[in-house]
Amino acid sequence: xxxxxxxxxxxxxxxxxxxxxxxxxxxxxxxxxxxxxxxxxxxxxxxxxxxxxxxxxxxxxxxxxxxxxxxxxxxxxxxxxxxxxxxxxxxxxxxxxxxxxxxxxxxxxxxxxxxxxxxxxxxxxxxxxxxxxxxxxxxxxxxxxxxxxxxxxxxxxxxxxxxxxxxxxxxxxxxxxxxxxxxxxxxxxxxxxxxxxxxxxxxxxxxxxxxxxxxxxxxxxxxxxxxxxxxxxxxxxxxxxxxxxxxxxxxxxxxxxxxxxxxxxxxxxxxxxxxxxxxxxxxxxxxxxxxxxxxxxxxxxxxxxxxxxxxxxxxxxxxxxxxxxxxxxxxxxxxxxxxxxxxxxxxxxxxxxxxxxxxxxxxxxxxxxxxxxxxxxxxxxxxxxxxxxxxxxxxxxxxxxxxxxxxxxxxxxxxxxxxxxxxxxxxxxxxxxxxxxxxxxxxxxxxxxxxxxxxxxxxxxxxxxxxxxxxxxxxxxxxxxxxxxxxxxxxxxxxxxxxxxxxxxxxxxxxxxxxxxxxxxxxxxxxxxxxxxxxxxxxxxxxxxxxxxxxxxxxxxxxxxxxxxxxxxxxxxxxxxxxxxxxxxxxxxxxxxxxxxxxxxxxxxxxxxxxxxxx
Amino acid sequence: xxxxxxxxxxxxxxxxxxxxxxxxxxxxxxxxxxxxxxxxxxxxxxxxxxxxxxxxxxxxxxxxxxxxxxxxxxxxxxxxxxxxxxxxxx
Numbered sequence: 001x002x003x004x005x006x007x008x009x010x011x012x013x014x015x016x017x018x019x020x021x022x023x024x025x026x027x028x029x030x031x032x033x034x035x036x037x038x039x040x041x042x043x044x045x046x047x048x049x050x051x052x053x054x055x056x057x058x059x060x061x062x063x064x065x066x067x068x069x070x071x072x073x074x075x076x077x078x079x080x081x082x083x084x085x086x087x088x089x090x091x092x093x094x095x096x097x098x099x100x101x102x103x104x105x106x107x108x109x110x111x112x113x114x115x116x117x118x119x120x121x122x123x124x125x126x127x128x129x130x131x132x133x134x135x136x137x138x139x140x141x142x143x144x145x146x147x148x149x150x151x152x153x154x155x156x157x158x159x160x161x162x163x164x165x166x167x168x169x170x171x172x173x174x175x176x177x178x179x180x181x182x183x184x185x186x187x188x189x190x191x192x193x194x195x196x197x198x199x200x201x202x203x204x205x206x207x208x209x210x211x212x213x214x215x216x217x218x219x220x221x222x223x224x225x226x227x228x229x230x231x232x233x234x235x236x237x238x239x240x241x242x243x244x245x246x247x248x249x250x251x252x253x254x255x256x257x258x259x260x261x262x263x264x265x266x267x268x269x270x271x272x273x274x275x276x277x278x279x280x281x282x283x284x285x286x287x288x289x290x291x292x293x294x295x296x297x298x299x300x301x302x303x304x305x306x307x308x309x310x311x312x313x314x315x316x317x318x319x320x321x322x323x324x325x326x327x328x329x330x331x332x333x334x335x336x337x338x339x340x341x342x343x344x345x346x347x348x349x350x351x352x353x354x355x356x357x358x359x360x361x362x363x364x365x366x367x368x369x370x371x372x373x374x375x376x377x378x379x380x381x382x383x384x385x386x387x388x389x390x391x392x393x394x395x396x397x398x399x400x401x402x403x404x405x406x407x408x409x410x411x412x413x414x415x416x417x418x419x420x421x422x423x424x425x426x427x428x429x430x431x432x433x434x435x436x437x438x439x440x441x442x443x444x445x446x447x448x449x450x451x452x453x454x455x456x457x458x459x460x461x462x463x464x465x466x467x468x469x470x471x472x473x474x475x476x477x478x479x480x481x482x483x484x485x486x487x488x489x490x491x492x493x494x495x496x497x498x499x500x501x502x503x504x505x506x507x508x509x510x511x512x513x514x515x516x517x518x519x520x521x522x523x524x525x526x527x528x529x530x531x532x533x534x535x536x537x538x539x540x541x542x543x544x545x546x547x548x549x550x551x552x553x554x555x556x557x558x559x560x561x562x563x564x565x566x567x568x569x570x571x572x573x574x575x576x577x578x579x580x581x582x583x584x585x586x587x588x589x590x591x592x593x594x595x596x597x598x599x600x601x602x603x604x605x606x607x608x609x610x611x612x613x614x615x
Numbered sequence: 616x617x618x619x620x621x622x623x624x625x626x627x628x629x630x631x632x633x634x635x636x637x638x639x640x641x642x643x644x645x646x647x648x649x650x651x652x653x654x655x656x657x658x659x660x661x662x663x664x665x666x667x668x669x670x671x672x673x674x675x676x677x678x679x680x681x682x683x684x685x686x687x688x689x690x691x692x693x694x695x696x697x698x699x700x701x702x703x704x705x
Contacts, residue, residue, distance in 0.1 A: 244628050
């Protein structure tokens with residue numbers, strides 16, 4: 001058996017690739033890094049903080065990319081499929097980590113690597129080919145210009161079907177700032193990580209692993225895995241609605257609670273809104289379930305359009321987020337176009353959340369006369385699904401006005417002016433996803449304090465605010481929101497460091513994840529939920545320090561003007577004003593941060609970030 | 616006693632379990648919530664009283680029922696009770 005690491009649960013090695021010098025090196029994974037940061041996001045936080053100088057141009061050779069997996073990645077632990085890609089974002093100029101399911105992470109771990117660090121810039125296009133310890137940087141001119149699906153097919157044809165591929169499409173090559181890295185039908189979607197690959201002339205990583213890991217307490221680990229699978233099976237979310245309807249199981253509930261953003265967060269209604277829900281998706285589109293590695297939930301769906309102008313179009317998805325971004329965000333009820341828009345996003349390698357968000361913005365600008373038919377070459381009001389598809393293509397190919405749109409909604413609003421920044425729906429430059437915080441104000445705090453900008457995956461208080469049966473958390477008030485958001489942020493960091501999917505947490509609590517990782521690794525530092533939570537808090541503070549070094553202060557912890565100054569006129573969120581100032585004051589207090597949003601020296605010492613406290 | 620007609624809606628897989636997507640239910644305007652839930656049980660056969668808090672939650676006009684005191688609800692014609700699964704994010 002190869003790759004038997006000295007640290008149970010870990011592959012045991014770090015791969016460093018210098019694209020400038022065309023050199024690769026392999027070193028042992030330090031135990032200190034493991035104990036201090038768990039894996040995945042924790043590793044990425046430590047490595048990026050130490051390897052990126054303040055003010056570094058994200059598209060220069062000085063930026064680095066980290067790929068990392070967690071101890072539970074690639075194991076039997078349910079949903080142990082996740083990998084992290086992290087860098088300094090060219091879209092936001094701050095911290096970025098993007099988390100991907102599927103099969104890429106487990107393969108990377110089987111190849112023997114918990115962490116891959118990519119530095120420098122190749123002069124010409126290259127692919128990184130990894131088979132266990134055999135790592136090579138290979139010329140990739142013949143791959144340049146290809147879409148992500150063709151790249152993956154071509155690499156598998158050349159190297160073998162067992163290789164797992166993460167690659168960019170045309171958008172990443174052209175450094176479109178909302179471009180993604182696509183990996184086996186899943187995405188490292190957000191923040192423009194594809195453009196960083198493009199800037200480095202790195203087209204693809206193809207990886208194949210045949211190694212294994214050791215397990216500290218085999219019997220105990222298998223027992224914990226079985227219990228976790230049982231919990232997932234009997235849970236009403238993970239064992240019920242999520243499998244049947246995919247991530248869109250939530251759609252009607254979110255809409256009913258007034259949390260679904262409509263027509264670029266203007267609210268109101270549009271033709272077809274009432275008829276579209278999780279049932280119509282299931283009936284009209286879903287053909288098969290798809291599951292990531294070691295996942296019993298199978299929330300992913302394979303969809304095929306059965307009728308209408310997009311008949312025959314297909315995609316793995318659409319996810320709830322994209323059902324919204326190409327649907328309600330664009331006032332669009334043509335289901336087939338949503339499928340095709342998501343397919344094209346995967347094809348070109350662009351972030352389907354940011355893409356739909358910015359197209360909704362373009363449609364509002366069009367209706368307000370700020371963006372004209374003369375400029376675009378076609379009409380583009382809300383609900384125009386043909387315009388939606390053309391805009392996705394223009395962004396993906398970086399053609400025409402798509403060159404500006406693909407820079408994201410913040411830069412687009414700056415470019416066109418006319419007061420459009422009022423309704424440019426982003427935080428710190430990252431386009432907002434599918435929750436309107438006027439329906440659940442805690443989500444406003446989550447957006448404002450997310451380490452990568454407008455994101456729903458750092459904290460998700462919406463569940464407690466509008467969907468829970470227990471408790472009395474008012475979605476319109478500031479009370480309890482700081483604690484809710486902080487706890488989510490810290491715990492989600494733990495989950496993203498362990499290598500599990502966040503969806504597992506709807507069935508598995510702190511104790512179950514602790515039992516799983518303890519049985520796997522035997523590491524004392526992971527033996528209680530409280531200890532893990534403290535590591536999660538440390539990671540959150542470290543990414544905050546990264547952002548502070550890039551110039552972020554409390555003044556940047558804000559929401560778009562529309563959310564602060566414009567209230568919704570109907571539904572349960574009617575008239576709600578987001579109490580952001582009160583929530584932020586509470587939040588800085590519970591975080592141990594000062595009024596500037598900086599962690600205090602005392603807090604950093606508590607978290608063993610002693611060196612950073614001196615900076 | 617004034618009667619009002621409210622709408623009960625079943626989301627996600629509860630649509631299949633109740634075998635109905637939405638249904639009008641007539642209740643006394645000053646009914647307590649637990650009385651309304653019993654009527655929903657009777658009319659639809661969906662054991663809402665059993666499942667509430669274990670498998671599902673309800674939204675009354677889009678707001679979590681936890682935010683209402685029992686005696687503060689005065690139902691109006693056209694009010695909506697949505698039966699939603701206890702689910703996480705998408």
